[in-house]
Amino acid sequence: MTSKITIDPVTRVEGHGKVTVHLDAEGAVQDAFFHIVEFRGFERFVQGRPYWEAPVLVQRLCGICPVSHHLAAAKAIDQIVGIDPEDLSSTATKLRRLLHYGQVLQSHALHFFYLASPDLLFGFDAPPEKRNVAAVAVEHKELATRGILMRKFGQEVIRAIAGKKIHGIAAVPGGVHKTFTLQERDYFLQENDTPSIDTLIQWAQETVNFIKSYHDKHYQWLDTFARYPSGHLGLVGPAGELELYHGRLRAIDANGNKTLNDIPNNAYIKYFAEGVAKWSYMKFPYLKHLGLRDGWNRVGPLARLNVCDSIPTPLAHKEWVEFRNYTNGKPNNSTMHSHWARLIEILYCAEVIKVLLEDDAVLGDDLLREGPRRPEGIGIIEAPRGTLIHHYQVDEKGMITKCNLIVSTTHNNEPMNRAVRWVAQNVLNKQPRITEAMLNEVEVAIRAYDPCLSCATHALGKMPLHLEVFDHEGNLLDERYRN
Amino acid sequence: MNAIGTDHNWPSGPLNRKDTLLIGIGNSSRADDGLGWSFLEAVENEPGFEGDIEYRYQLQVEDAALMANYALVIIVDAFQGRLAEGFQWQACRPAPQFEFTTHALAPASVLFLCRDLYGATPTTYLLAIEGAEWGLKEGLSPSALANLNAAVASFRQLAWPAGKETA
Numbered sequence: 014m015t016s017k018i019t020i021d022p023v024t025r026v027e028g029h030g031k032v033t034v035h036l037d038a039e040g041a042v043q044d045a046f047f048h049i050v051e052f053r054g055f056e057r058f059v060q061g062r063p064y065w066e067a068p069v070l071v072q073r074l075c076g077i078c079p080v081s082h083h084l085a086a087a088k089a090i091d092q093i094v095g096i097d098p099e100d101l102s103s104t105a106t107k108l109r110r111l112l113h114y115g116q117v118l119q120s121h122a123l124h125f126f127y128l129a130s131p132d133l134l135f136g137f138d139a140p141p142e143k144r145n146v147a148a149v150a151v152e153h154k155e156l157a158t159r160g161i162l163m164r165k166f167g168q169e170v171i172r173a174i175a176g177k178k179i180h181g182i183a184a185v186p187g188g189v190h191k192t193f194t195l196q197e198r199d200y201f202l203q204e205n206d207t208p209s210i211d212t213l214i215q216w217a218q219e220t221v222n223f224i225k226s227y228h229d230k231h232y233q234w235l236d237t238f239a240r241y242p243s244g245h246l247g248l249v250g251p252a253g254e255l256e257l258y259h260g261r262l263r264a265i266d267a268n269g270n271k272t273l274n275d276i277p278n279n280a281y282i283k284y285f286a287e288g289v290a291k292w293s294y295m296k297f298p299y300l301k302h303l304g305l306r307d308g309w310n311r312v313g314p315l316a317r318l319n320v321c322d323s324i325p326t327p328l329a330h331k332e333w334v335e336f337r338n339y340t341n342g343k344p345n346n347s348t349m350h351s352h353w354a355r356l357i358e359i360l361y362c363a364e365v366i367k368v369l370l371e372d373d374a375v376l377g378d379d380l381l382r383e384g385p386r387r388p389e390g391i392g393i394i395e396a397p398r399g400t401l402i403h404h405y406q407v408d409e410k411g412m413i414t415k416c417n418l419i420v421s422t423t424h425n426n427e428p429m430n431r432a433v434r435w436v437a438q439n440v441l442n443k444q445p446r447i448t449e450a451m452l453n454e455v456e457v458a459i460r461a462y463d464p465c466l467s468c469a470t471h472a473l474g475k476m477p478l479h480l481e482v483f484d485h486e487g488n489l490l491d492e493r494y495r496n
Numbered sequence: 497m498n499a500i501g502t503d504h505n506w507p508s509g510p511l512n513r514k515d516t517l518l519i520g521i522g523n524s525s526r527a528d529d530g531l532g533w534s535f536l537e538a539v540e541n542e543p544g545f546e547g548d549i550e551y552r553y554q555l556q557v558e559d560a561a562l563m564a565n566y567a568l569v570i571i572v573d574a575f576q577g578r579l580a581e582g583f584q585w586q587a588c589r590p591a592p593q594f595e596f597t598t599h600a601l602a603p604a605s606v607l608f609l610c611r612d613l614y615g616a617t618p619t620t621y622l623l624a625i626e627g628a629e630w631g632l633k634e635g636l637s638p639s640a641l642a643n644l645n646a647a648v649a650s651f652r653q654l655a656w657p658a659g660k661e662t663a
């Protein structure tokens with residue numbers, strides 16, 4: 014018998030993660046689901062609005078990565094004003110890249126410091142009062158303050174380019190709103206109340222060394238926990254190198270065979286479809302030619318380091334080589350290695366930021382370009398959590414008639430369900446009661462993806478994780494909340 | 497914000513100081529979720545407030561470093577639930593309350609980090625304002641607007657206890 018699962022629509026405004034585990038008559042795990050109450054109405058919200066509003070409006074999709082939505086929308090709207098990525102001025106392109114790499118850096122730093130480090134430093138079987146960032150602050154003060162300063166550096170880059178961390182305007186159709194001043198640029202080259210970019214690179218290297226050292230001691234757990242074969246998707250540059258701002262879409266299968274061969278952004282609609290499941294509001298993107306069952310892909314740091322052929326900055330590339338050698342050049346399917354990959358990307362971002370800061374083009378005044386109007390635009394970017402797609406169509410008056418967004422967490426919907434299923438089968442199997450440690454193992458698997466459960470929803474205090482176990486007749490055996 | 501006591505903890509002492517930080521949390525594209533930002537706009541629109549103002553979607557870890565620079569912090573946020581007067585003042589104390597994603601950080605948690613990392617515990621109050629609508633919409637519902645006005649009036653009274661003209 015299959016139990017009936019419902020999601021209360023009220024939770025749509027709350028941001029809510031729910032895991033249900035279903036047992037067979039012998040108490041073995043039959044299936045497990047991660048229900049995400051994802052917010053989709055924004056696509057309709059922007060319809061009827063003028064196209065030039067889109068990059069500003071979509072910032073309110075997500076309070077954590079508004080810059081990613083801002084830039085993905087701007088890239089799409091560029092095309093509506095007749096500008097392809099290569100047509101942007103050098104100054105506009107480099108300022109946007111600087112903004113984007115600052116955004117990824119701060120988001121990754123937050124993830125590692127806030128989410129990953131408590132599990133790694135104290136172990137996921139540590140008592141909950143210890144397994145959080147507060148304990149890190151008490152027992153590893155330097156790591157905690159570094160985490161905050163790395164995050165702050167990225168936030169200050171955003172503030173310098175966009176004007177404000179909230180309500181800021183950086184990208185406008187066909188370019189950028191303002192240039193960088195010499196004073197703004199020099200702030201990041203020198204030690205201030207935030208570290209200089211050179212210090213940041215040094216800290217990023219030390220943090221990668223930390224995770225490698227940790228891995229040496231705990232590789233059995235890190236290598237196997239929530240590991241499952243999957244496809245991987247991400248943008249790559251012209252030479253197959255890691256690229257976060259603009260590139261071609263590449264996907265590989267679990268063995269490293271290309272399943273999407275560096276297609277241009279505008280071709281995404283030909284290759285991607287989105288499936289639905291009655292137990293989740295969130296869709297399941299997949300590659301059409303592989304079908305719903307086999308065409309899903311992980312996105313994010315682990316996927317990006319799997320699909321690329323190199324990293325175009327020297328220190329991060331050296332780390333990437335070591336990372337890839339660990340799996341003999343094959344795709345790395347270990348969920349917990351996402352943390353390792355994320356820290357390599359922090360180093361990569363810091364190196365790119367240094368290159369951009371030292372390039373006088375960011376001080377230029379050639380900010381805007383315009384070409385013949387078009388009815389459609391597609392912008393794809395690598396957001397911190399993975400590939401983010403914005404697609405708009407406009408009428409002759411410039412009003413948005415259609416908007417399609419595929420956000421990173423949507424790509425990771427099936428992967429997160431696989432990770433949860435792994436935990437259910439390996440940890441919860443034939444266990445009549447849910448312990449605190451079990452709940453945390455479910456959390457650890459989900460945390461590796463840091464899902465955006467309800468973008469830009471008012472979430473203070475309202476993002477619990479709810480784990481339920483049902484017997485073979487659909488009766489609730491046990492449940493546990495994490496508030 | 498969804499957990500709050502039942503009684504006001506009225507702030508003591510004047511609120512209108514240079515070492516006051518006013519933080520509004522919310523999202524103006526989600527109807528009454530924008531109450532925190534609307535409150536800040538109301539304060540910004542009338543001259544005389546000497547403290548600093550910051551808009552936030554959510555609080556984050558670096559806000560601990562920011563708050564450490566102030567003696568008084570007021571965090572204004574929408575509230576999903578009933579409040580007797582449509583708004584409520586609540587004292588905030590450091591406490592380790594943490595979520596399982598990076599997408600939210602409770603005021604008490606930020607204050608906890610502020611104390612433990614930066615050795616500062618600014619006097620902190622939450623000002624919760626009751627909202628009613630949370631869908632995709634710009635602008636506040638009529639009841640939220642009324643609650644906002646009441647909350648702003650309360651703030652004004654506490655910021656300029658002798659009246660604004662003589663402040």
